[in-house]
Amino acid sequence: MGFNIPYTDKKRVVIIGGGFGGLKLAEKLKKSKFQVVLIDKNNYHQFPPLLYQVASSGLEYNEISFPYRKIFQKRKNFYFRLAEVYGVNPKGHTIQTSIGELEYDYLVIAAGTITNFFGNKTIEEQSLPMKTVEEALALRDTLLINLEKATTCTDPDEKQALLNIVVVGGGATGVEVSGALSEMKRFVLPKDYPDLGNFHMNIYLIEGSPKLLGAMSPEASSNAKRFLVDMGVNIILQKRVVDYKDGNVFLDDGQTIPTRTLLWVSGVKAVHFDHIEGELLTRGERIIVNECNQVKGLSNIFAIGDVCWMAEPDYPNGHPQVAQVAIQQGELLAENLQRIEALKKPRPFHYKNLGTLATVGRNKAVADLNKVKLHGFTAWLVWMLVHLRSILGIKNKLIVLIDWIWNYFTYDRSMRFILFIQKHKQDGTQGTEPTL
């Protein structure tokens, strides 16, 4: 076991995680004098903003994924390694991973976040998160298996529980997946599942705060809410889910909702590494970094993107955990690592907010673009263009576009495949396989 990477006269930059930030950094170091090692748990880059479309059968996972080795084909002084990183040894300048130890000259932690179940083990074991391709496919499996079970179920209560979907978390992911599921309910179910008869899918969206899309403008928030209500989503605000047992979701006011499908998109926490702990971390277990993304007190360790927390004057409580911050930090860090090597002073980071978008359904989206607030069809077009532009690879863009056009005109979502993917848990243990 080992990384099998040669020692050369070039300094080695090790990047943990090939998400938006890590990938941008690796790309920008192309013409640098560094040896670059990119480590990821998967052999492909994924595009989290569209995972909800995979979960709701609109797109297939491969359309929003791209193999790292293909991205970095023919690149010199570059190594991709498929591995899970467990810990960092700042004194020895090494990391510990599933394939052994690796020395670094500069370490960049760009590992992002995982779902935060806020300590509730029952919910962690039985709910469905949606942070990775694997989780999105497992969620799709469960949704479709429960529909199949509902067709054969003769107990009306159990049948309705199989058709109830509870989404916890009213951020962009919760809003987007609720909208997509309500379109599936409206356009696909009557055609595909005539045997459900008079039973209907009920979608509940539960948010603890007083409004949806808390990170967006009040206009965006209220427009999104109106769209979802029109589409038949049951929105429950200012309520918290406290438990999930015997197939019932328990809210903090005592209300219960029977469901066999609990989507948990309620919060995230930073990926954890041994020895990057204690006073190095803050809220959401994010790693505290200075204005150049350096980890406190560790001059050759950096963290970028969702995994880190940086206070800058305009963002005294840290940046939002979104792709744009990660991309801009990755870009600047590529420059700064080269400045540091040249004994120049690194430049501080300033986040340039290009805007925030969320889509709810056909012709329905909300957009906060600096001073301009859009909603409806225009926002929806902007949303599509921005996302299409960000997907890696010309062929992927083309195929996503074909699928979107197809889905738009046919009112259909054709990726309704049950793959019986096992639900892998974040702690490495496996959940229960959905069975018939």
Place this chain on the structure above:
Amino acid sequence: MGFNIPYTDKKRVVIIGGGFGGLKLAEKLKKSKFQVVLIDKNNYHQFPPLLYQVASSGLEYNEISFPYRKIFQKRKNFYFRLAEVYGVNPKGHTIQTSIGELEYDYLVIAAGTITNFFGNKTIEEQSLPMKTVEEALALRDTLLINLEKATTCTDPDEKQALLNIVVVGGGATGVEVSGALSEMKRFVLPKDYPDLGNFHMNIYLIEGSPKLLGAMSPEASSNAKRFLVDMGVNIILQKRVVDYKDGNVFLDDGQTIPTRTLLWVSGVKAVHFDHIEGELLTRGERIIVNECNQVKGLSNIFAIGDVCWMAEPDYPNGHPQVAQVAIQQGELLAENLQRIEALKKPRPFHYKNLGTLATVGRNKAVADLNKVKLHGFTAWLVWMLVHLRSILGIKNKLIVLIDWIWNYFTYDRSMRFILFIQKHKQDGTQGTEPTL
């Protein structure tokens, strides 16, 4: 538990399996007076002739799969049920399944075949079959994980074993997958895996008989062999694999080949059902049927496609187990079931052989079309047209075409995703998950 299908005045036709035969039969019964129930283990129809392209990263599984409920949208008197069928009770006119019992008036067994390991348990547990979407994805996982392992491996013997691929079975599947892997070796590996250095992938194709493509003409057979030899595949004829242990494939002449990737495409046997046994079966456990696909002695049970065995004058030893036979039998049985109901004599089956095709690589295929034998570019074009035509759905055809054109001009295969799909075994137990 139960099927939850209403009893009506219509007679019920239960079809086990939605492969080529079962699907054609269900489609052709559209305007009949029957209630039709289609049962399958998956919720989608798959296209086995192109599974080898999924396994070798050329196409994604969804491009050659199609959800049954979408195929039968809005169809009256039709029920799809996701279930596994265990056995048949001919006296009670019922079947036993994973979701309970179901009564039938007519039963059609169209369940196809599974991989035949000829009783060798070690090979069954450790080799990789390629009969289903799930198996093709698991095989792709193993191929790609072994390449990743090879990049980090420092023991030259182990590294070479990780790069050796042994394909057992020189029929169409074995020939096609060997060709696809040799193109991956030639066009993709040098760009994607520069860290393999001077190590090369070796592909071995092992066939027990004296020639490849035994079901095709001598011309097709020798052309396919020549193509594969040119492409660097090591062909070993008239040798049998007798064991696989400690990472070595053992041939019957004492030769051993170290490999971590053993593809088993050497034979099939019919899917088994309790109480359809003994004298009802023949070679390959196929169910013996008369010239109207009726099971011997059971007037309201039929079997079509690969699962059955029928002797007709031109095929005294049974038909080849290919899609065309299944499709033609499904089509005729739809007519015959209606004739039987109308108390007319059913018509006997006559197989019309439209030709046989196999592709080896870019511009390289062989075709036996009645009296015309083609090879090379023309055969390759015919192969593509025939397969494109057979894939269900306009969008799937379009996307497969885009992928083929893309792969052709870029010399690339972009679906290189490791999904860590567990290898599910045919007996229901699970194999070992490929790990890093």
